[in-house]
Amino acid sequence: MYRYVCKTMLRRLFLSKKVSYQARLFSGNFRYLEVLNNENNVAIVTMKRAPVNTLNSELLSEISSVLTNLDETKCSGMVLTSFSDKVFSSGLDFNEMYESRPATIRTLVSTILEVIIKLYGSPFPTVAVITGHAPSGGCVLSLCCEYRIMVQNFQIGLNVVKLGYSTPLSIVQLMVNTIGHRNAELALTSGRLFTTNEALRVGLIDEIAKDRASAFDKANDFLNQFKVIPPIARHFTKQSMRRALLQDVSINGKIYVEDFVSLISRPKVQELIAAYMANMKNKKKNSN
Numbered sequence: 001m002y003r004y005v006c007k008t009m010l011r012r013l014f015l016s017k018k019v020s021y022q023a024r025l026f027s028g029n030f031r032y033l034e035v036l037n038n039e040n041n042v043a044i045v046t047m048k049r050a051p052v053n054t055l056n057s058e059l060l061s062e063i064s065s066v067l068t069n070l071d072e073t074k075c076s077g078m079v080l081t082s083f084s085d086k087v088f089s090s091g092l093d094f095n096e097m098y099e100s101r102p103a104t105i106r107t108l109v110s111t112i113l114e115v116i117i118k119l120y121g122s123p124f125p126t127v128a129v130i131t132g133h134a135p136s137g138g139c140v141l142s143l144c145c146e147y148r149i150m151v152q153n154f155q156i157g158l159n160v161v162k163l164g165y166s167t168p169l170s171i172v173q174l175m176v177n178t179i180g181h182r183n184a185e186l187a188l189t190s191g192r193l194f195t196t197n198e199a200l201r202v203g204l205i206d207e208i209a210k211d212r213a214s215a216f217d218k219a220n221d222f223l224n225q226f227k228v229i230p231p232i233a234r235h236f237t238k239q240s241m242r243r244a245l246l247q248d249v250s251i252n253g254k255i256y257v258e259d260f261v262s263l264i265s266r267p268k269v270q271e272l273i274a275a276y277m278a279n280m281k282n283k284k285k286n287s288n
């Protein structure tokens with residue numbers, strides 16, 4: 001019965017004709033994640049921290065644990081997505097950055113860095129199915145995947161400069177590796193958020209989908225091409241492409257974390273975060 005319910009839920013969720021999902025629930029118990037494996041041993045990792053998948057330390061450490069487990073169990077691929085049809089992820093949780101002790105900010109930042117290293121360096125192929133807005137940390141998560149498919153009419157980008165802090169070097173590099181130096185400089189210095197169409201034009205995403213179901217079909221097509229590629233050859237090639245960033249982060253990660261913690265703790269940045277949070281609340285009040 002339980003198996004049947006899971007299977008039905010998956011079918012409804014993905015509405016995909018091409019994939020028949022054989023639901024195997026992941027062994028871990030998570031508060032903010034749902035992890036399901038399909039019959040091709042592809043893990044569908046769905047962030048479900050309502051309302052907007054704000055990345056707090058707990059959600060990030062759950063993602064980190066799943067990545068370790070998927071590596072150990074030799075999964076054949078992973079799709080990272082959101083439960084929401086409006087927001088992929090709203091980025092790092094301001095509540096853990098505003099008026100927080102340095103230790104709290106440090107935990108948050110080191111956990112996202114841990115996720116970046118594991119996701120960017122994962123041996124298995126990874127796809128982000130971006131079902132809604134993906135500002136800042138949401139964009140970072142998708143940039144760590146190998147392929148990005150985004151549903152129409154949303155925004156994606158790295159707007160951290162608008163919050164008064166500079167984009168950390170490792171994140172700059174992620175963007176440069178994806179959209180090239182010139183486009184990354186223009187985007188990062190202005191904190192630009194791209195519409196889905198603009199993101200495709202600049203190469204920030206790889207495909208546009210009309211809805212979640214078609215995004216999953218496209219993700220499946222992307223992952224299927226690797227069925228005929230020897231995994232070890234694929235993995236080493238990916239490692240070669242990504243080695244420079246991974247090495248840099250493993251050598252300098254602690255410095256990046258401390259730099260970021262001291263940047264966030266500055267009174268001026270704290271003021272900007274407070275104003276930004278107030279602005280979000282006002283926008284919401286005015287739209288109601």
Ligand SMILES: CCCCCC/C=C\CC(=O)SCCNC(=O)CCNC(=O)[C@H](O)C(C)(C)COP(=O)(O)OP(=O)(O)OC[C@H]1O[C@@H](n2cnc3c(N)ncnc32)[C@H](O)[C@@H]1OP(=O)(O)O
Pocket residue numbers: 051052054086087089090091092093094095109112113133135136137138140159160168170171256257260280281284
């Ligand atoms: C080595 C170091 C590596 C560090 C890497 C650093 C990378 C990134 C840094 C960050 O991620 S900083 C976070 C930046 N995030 C943003 O600028 C996005 C802010 N949010 C939005 O723009 C919008 O929420 C949205 C995503 C477009 C969704 O809009 P929507 O209208 O659907 O929802 P809202 O009403 O705005 O939000 C609902 C609810 O959630 C609260 N909220 C939203 N985002 C955050 C957040 N990042 N942190 C905390 N809380 C957030 C928002 O205030 C609403 O709260 P309530 O009013 O319901 O209480």
